[in-house]
Amino acid sequence: MKRLIYTIFAAAMVASAAAQECPQIANIINREKVSLNGEWNYIVDVQEIGYYDYRMNPTPWGFFQNAKPQKPEDLIEYDFDKAATMQIPADWNTKDDRLFFYEGTVWFKKSFDYKKTADKNTFLYFGAINYESIVYLNGKLLGRHEGGFTPFNFDVTDYVNNGENTIIIKVDNKRGKEKVPTQIFDWWNYGGITRDVYIVETENVFIQNYNFDLDPKSRSQIFFDITLNQNTAGAKVEVSIPELKVKQTFTSDRSGKISGSFSVKNLVLWCPENPKLYNVQLKLGSTVLNDQIGFRTIETQGKKILLNGKPIFLKGISIHEEKPNGGGRANCTDDAKTLLSWAKELGCNFVRLAHYPHNEFMVREAEREGILVWSEIPVYWTIDWENPATLLNAKRQLSDMILRDQNRANIIIWSIANETPHGYAREQFLAALAKHARSLDSTRLISMAMEVTSASNYVNRLNDNMNRYVDVISFNQYIGWYRDVDDAAKMTWDIPYNKPVIISEFGGGAKYGYHGDKNQRWTEEFQENLYRENTLMLDKIDGLAGTSPWILKDFRSPRRVLNGVQDYYNRKGLFSDHGEKKKAFYVLKKWYEGK
Numbered sequence: 242m243k244r245l246i247y248t249i250f251a252a253a254m255v256a257s258a259a260a261q262e263c264p265q266i267a268n269i270i271n272r273e274k275v276s277l278n279g280e281w282n283y284i285v286d287v288q289e290i291g292y293y294d295y296r297m298n299p300t301p302w303g304f305f306q307n308a309k310p311q312k313p314e315d316l317i318e319y320d321f322d323k324a325a326t327m328q329i330p331a332d333w334n335t336k337d338d339r340l341f342f343y344e345g346t347v348w349f350k351k352s353f354d355y356k357k358t359a360d361k362n363t364f365l366y367f368g369a370i371n372y373e374s375i376v377y378l379n380g381k382l383l384g385r386h387e388g389g390f391t392p393f394n395f396d397v398t399d400y401v402n403n404g405e406n407t408i409i410i411k412v413d414n415k416r417g418k419e420k421v422p423t424q425i426f427d428w429w430n431y432g433g434i435t436r437d438v439y440i441v442e443t444e445n446v447f448i449q450n451y452n453f454d455l456d457p458k459s460r461s462q463i464f465f466d467i468t469l470n471q472n473t474a475g476a477k478v479e480v481s482i483p484e485l486k487v488k489q490t491f492t493s494d495r496s497g498k499i500s501g502s503f504s505v506k507n508l509v510l511w512c513p514e515n516p517k518l519y520n521v522q523l524k525l526g527s528t529v530l531n532d533q534i535g536f537r538t539i540e541t542q543g544k545k546i547l548l549n550g551k552p553i554f555l556k557g558i559s560i561h562e563e564k565p566n567g568g569g570r571a572n573c574t575d576d577a578k579t580l581l582s583w584a585k586e587l588g589c590n591f592v593r594l595a596h597y598p599h600n601e602f603m604v605r606e607a608e609r610e611g612i613l614v615w616s617e618i619p620v621y622w623t624i625d626w627e628n629p630a631t632l633l634n635a636k637r638q639l640s641d642m643i644l645r646d647q648n649r650a651n652i653i654i655w656s657i658a659n660e661t662p663h664g665y666a667r668e669q670f671l672a673a674l675a676k677h678a679r680s681l682d683s684t685r686l687i688s689m690a691m692e693v694t695s696a697s698n699y700v701n702r703l704n705d706n707m708n709r710y711v712d713v714i715s716f717n718q719y720i721g722w723y724r725d726v727d728d729a730a731k732m733t734w735d736i737p738y739n740k741p742v743i744i745s746e747f748g749g750g751a752k753y754g755y756h757g758d759k760n761q762r763w764t765e766e767f768q769e770n771l772y773r774e775n776t777l778m779l780d781k782i783d784g785l786a787g788t789s790p791w792i793l794k795d796f797r798s799p800r801r802v803l804n805g806v807q808d809y810y811n812r813k814g815l816f817s818d819h820g821e822k823k824k825a826f827y828v829l830k831k832w833y834e835g836k
């Protein structure tokens with residue numbers, strides 16, 4: 242007991258000394274930075290002894306101390322420098338055979354040299370770590386972060402050494418009832434430092450974030466907000482877009498914010514056929530921050546989605562963030578290029594990035610290629626609806642997704658949830674998320690993947706109170722897979738809302754290369770027939786504004802255990818895991834050609 246009390250006390254002491262995780266620094270891609278990717282040592286700590294155990298003599302309490310024996314008789318039962326290494330960013334599951342199914346704690350350590358610059362701030366930035374991370378720099382706690390798919394950063398100005406530094410991170414991907422996502426989900430729980438790690442150096446006062454939006458009425462006025470890292474009044478920021486001959490200086494108010502607008506002439510709007518991006522420069526002091534920004538409008542009118550004032554049909558496909566060949570977490574532009582090239586071959590102008598915010602490379606590459614995006618947080622299935630901490634966590638993930646990507650022209654939909662069972666607590670929770678999303682970004686559409694709840698006499702009725710909170714009615718349906726394919730021809734749809742409709746999922750499984758009758762499960766012919774019947778049925782849905790079938794490629798899932806067929810893959814891909822096209826690919830491609 243005494244030991245336990247000491248442990249808790251010691252943990253609290255360390256925690257109270259922590260640096261605060263500070264607001265996200267946006268547009269990391271275009272900032273000056275030093276990469277801390279590459280080789281990191283790691284120790285698998287199944288029982289979390291590096292966190293909960295301690296030694297009285299000597300007292301290298303916890304792995305974060307990176308202790309070394311000082312005398313030959315010293316007992317220290319870990320050594321990062323003798324531990325294996327992993328190339329970061331990476332999921333550990335596909336990098337170490339022992340960790341394929343592992344859910345628990347792994348410690349990571351990296352040492353690096355750093356030259357401090359006087360009067361500059363230093364930040365440590367993580368693109369994402371799944372799921373919980375506790376971060377230490379030079380033996381001091383920086384903080385704890387929860388949520389596996391969004392970036393976070395710490396101000397380490399007072400913690401970083403001139404010379405050698407050591408980062409140690411406890412990463413834990415255990416699932417939990419109160420977490421977001423919760424205990425069950427149909428994708429691989431890839432653990433680790435899955436996205437890039439950077440040191441970012443800034444001036445004392447710098448641009449933290451900003452947001453540029455085209456006025457939907459005039460389409461010739463651009464509104465913007467700039468947020469500085471401090472409540473500094475009188476800071477001058479020059480905003481310029483050379484190609485549009487814009488160059489104006491604006492001054493921050495007492496809260497360190499600048500809100501303004503300017504008009505532009507001959508603006509070329511961003512659209513899938515011409516994904517025009519302008520170089521936007523923000524100059525504060527001698528620092529220039531560049532971004533490549535597209536301007537477009539997105540709105541709904543009755544059952545239509547209007548891009549730049551014109552109706553658009555979203556020819557989409559859902560995608561998980563998995564490498565195109567052989568699985569593991571996708572984490573670079575090359576992965577994005579391959580996945581998006583498959584989507585383009587299918588004829589897509591839209592992708593649903595399921596079921597969590599994907600890496601920034603993916604969003605930016607899609608933007609360059611003219612592909613619209615639905616971006617989502619992992620509020621999936623049976624979230625702990627009544628838990629205030631869970632709501633807070635979901636809200637934070639939503640804010641972080643929006644803050645990172647609010648300048649991306651291709652993102653048109655923020656999705657707040659996927660297939661959530663109806664009930665009062667769920668509605669309260671999701672309504673709070675919808676309001677939160679709208680308060681952060683009133684320029685995009687809000688949606689969520691709903692479920693069809695009542696289907697009788699071949700009438701599918703959508704009856705979800707959340708319809709009041711969303712701009713687009715989206716739902717998943719699996720006729721032909723979780724119910725009989727022959728139902729498709731008989732089915733009618735009752736969607737009693739005057740809003741556009743997206744079928745956010747439909748599909749079924751097939752193992753690539755397995756052939757047979759169209760009634761034989763897992764054959765490519767079964768999946769092909771399912772797509773044929775579904776597309777015929779979808780054409781009869783009033784107000785159908787787009788679809789994002791499930792899914793681009795086979796992906797790993799621990800729920801898919803059928804030997805010889807699934808082998809821990811969800812086989813609903815139109816491409817196999819290695820990029821081979823299944824027959825259903827051609828059915829969807831043809832359907833999209835007609836749209």
Ligand code: GCB
Pocket residue numbers: 427596659660717746791811813
């Ligand atoms: C769904 C889920 C998706 C699953 C899919 C399936 O409705 O949204 O995450 O992977 O069904 O394959 O059953």
